[in-house]
Amino acid sequence: MAQAKAKTHTKAKPPNLKGESPGTDSVYTDALGFFAMDSNVPGLSKVILQKLNMKNYDDYREALQGQKVAADFGIRTYHDMFQRMEDTFKFCAECKKLPEALVDPRALRRCKRCQNVYYCGQECQRANWSVHKRLCKKLKLAAIDRLVEWLVFTGDIPFHSGKWTRSMAEVKGWDEWFLMQEDLDAKLGAVLSCRYMHILWANAGKPRPEDEELVASIRRVTSDFHTRPITIGFALCGFGIAPSQAPVTVHVVGASHTETLDARRTDYDELARAFPDNQGLEVVLIGPEVVEGPAIKAPLQSPAGQGHVHLSGWKGLYHVYWETMVEMERAARPDLVIGFHPGFHASQGLTEGWLPTLLLLRDYGIPVLFTMYSEQELTYSLRILEELEVRIVSSGWSPFASLKLEQVQSNPSKQLVSSNSSYVMLQGAIEAVPELG
Ligand SMILES: [Zn+2]
Ligand SMILES: [Zn+2]
Numbered sequence: 520m521a522q523a524k525a526k527t528h529t530k531a532k533p534p535n536l537k538g539e540s541p542g543t544d545s546v547y548t549d550a551l552g553f554f555a556m557d558s559n560v561p562g563l564s565k566v567i568l569q570k571l572n573m574k575n576y577d578d579y580r581e582a583l584q585g586q587k588v589a590a591d592f593g594i595r596t597y598h599d600m601f602q603r604m605e606d607t608f609k610f611c612a613e614c615k616k617l618p619e620a621l622v623d624p625r626a627l628r629r630c631k632r633c634q635n636v637y638y639c640g641q642e643c644q645r646a647n648w649s650v651h652k653r654l655c656k657k658l659k660l661a662a663i664d665r666l667v668e669w670l671v672f673t674g675d676i677p678f679h680s681g682k683w684t685r686s687m688a689e690v691k692g693w694d695e696w697f698l699m700q701e702d703l704d705a706k707l708g709a710v711l712s713c714r715y716m717h718i719l720w721a722n723a724g725k726p727r728p729e730d731e732e733l734v735a736s737i738r739r740v741t742s743d744f745h746t747r748p749i750t751i752g753f754a755l756c757g758f759g760i761a762p763s764q765a766p767v768t769v770h771v772v773g774a775s776h777t778e779t780l781d782a783r784r785t786d787y788d789e790l791a792r793a794f795p796d797n798q799g800l801e802v803v804l805i806g807p808e809v810v811e812g813p814a815i816k817a818p819l820q821s822p823a824g825q826g827h828v829h830l831s832g833w834k835g836l837y838h839v840y841w842e843t844m845v846e847m848e849r850a851a852r853p854d855l856v857i858g859f860h861p862g863f864h865a866s867q868g869l870t871e872g873w874l875p876t877l878l879l880l881r882d883y884g885i886p887v888l889f890t891m892y893s894e895q896e897l898t899y900s901l902r903i904l905e906e907l908e909v910r911i912v913s914s915g916w917s918p919f920a921s922l923k924l925e926q927v928q929s930n931p932s933k934q935l936v937s938s939n940s941s942y943v944m945l946q947g948a949i950e951a952v953p954e955l956g
Pocket of ligand 2: 630631632633634635636651655656658
């Protein structure tokens with residue numbers, strides 16, 4: 520039986536946490552995101568907990584930490600699983616009412632076109648239309664993708680990809696990545712007709728889209744799976760770090776619990792395929808939310824073996840890792856540091872949480888790449904980095920942004936975003952100009 524996906528989107532700016540906030544622990548971005556939903560749709564966090572059979576946020580955290588097994592969610596059938604997932608999207612997109620707040624909960628009906636957002640009636644739908652009409656098409660794709668994404672869990676996505684036939688510098692984006700895949704049509708066709716694709720649409724409570732739409736979705740979800748390892752490759756290339764010359768250690772800072780709980784040993788293998796003649800690659804996931812489990816091994820003391828990616832993890836703040844592991848020579852010094860959506864721009868608390876890390880990376884002159892969900896986030900992040908007198912190497916749109924669109928669960932009227940869509944590369948500090956004598 521599949522595990523329920525307890526995933527929240529943390530794209531919205533965190534609110535001021537009041538009342539039932541989980542605490543002052545500003546390093547836990549997921550908690551911020553979780554309760555931020557209630558500022559848009561009061562009670563939505565409760566609905567999600569209830570659908571997952573959980574009493575409170577502590578239960579939810581435990582589940583994310585891997586301390587709860589799938590059976591505890593109380594999910595018995597595929598139909599039930601998909602139904603519960605859909606239920607967490609059921610509220611009026613205009614007046615934000617949840618079903619139980621309506622005289623007749625059945626009055627809540629889905630937009631027929633996108634099959635994604637709900638309205639309590641025609642009045643609310645009309646009031647929302649000027650906003651929704653610009654997002655309806657994208658929301659339709661998002662609704663398909665969040666179901667198709669289940670095939671990552673079942674192991675059907677991604678399909679098997681081969682060694683890169685072109686160098687990282689030559690592959691300019693997803694189109695070229697897909698073109699490199701041998702027998703692509705056959706591989707996409709195999710996913711399209713796999714057993715779980717069939718189970719999915721027999722239980723999803725929505726009509727199965729056309730094959731063409733599903734293939735497009737498989738491509739988007741595949742890009743979403745590989746966006747992180749390939750973004751690392753993009754950064755190595757940008758900094759001129761050649762894994763063919765020497766073993767490479769990459770630190771992923773601020774890795775979240777969902778990233779590490781769902782982690783499989785093979786998650787970053789695309790990076791080894793991108794550099795088939797590599798001398799050894801180690802990717803270390805570091806952060807206070809890292810889940811220490813069977814998939815995550817201890818960091819290596821000596822270089823990783825040639826030809827593959829060694830995935831390891833460490834739970835704690837980055838500067839502590841640096842002091843206790845790197846400086847004590849219990850783990851390798853990084854050649855590159857990556858932060859996927861660190862979100863340090865989002866609030867004062869987060870800036871404080873990230874500050875020691877940012878200063879450390881600057882002062883040791885480590886090549887760093889951070890990604891963002893949107894151009895706006897990039898602008899905010901650049902402002903902070905400039906204040907810290909960090910030397911910006913380059914920034915802009917990333918060619919390996921996920922093609923899968925993410926909607927803000929609690930607010931379907933917000934522009935959709937995609938993972939790793941913007942990036943900033945930085946190294947060291949801005950050089951001080953000598954004083955005039
Ligand atoms: Zn309404
Ligand atoms: Zn719609």
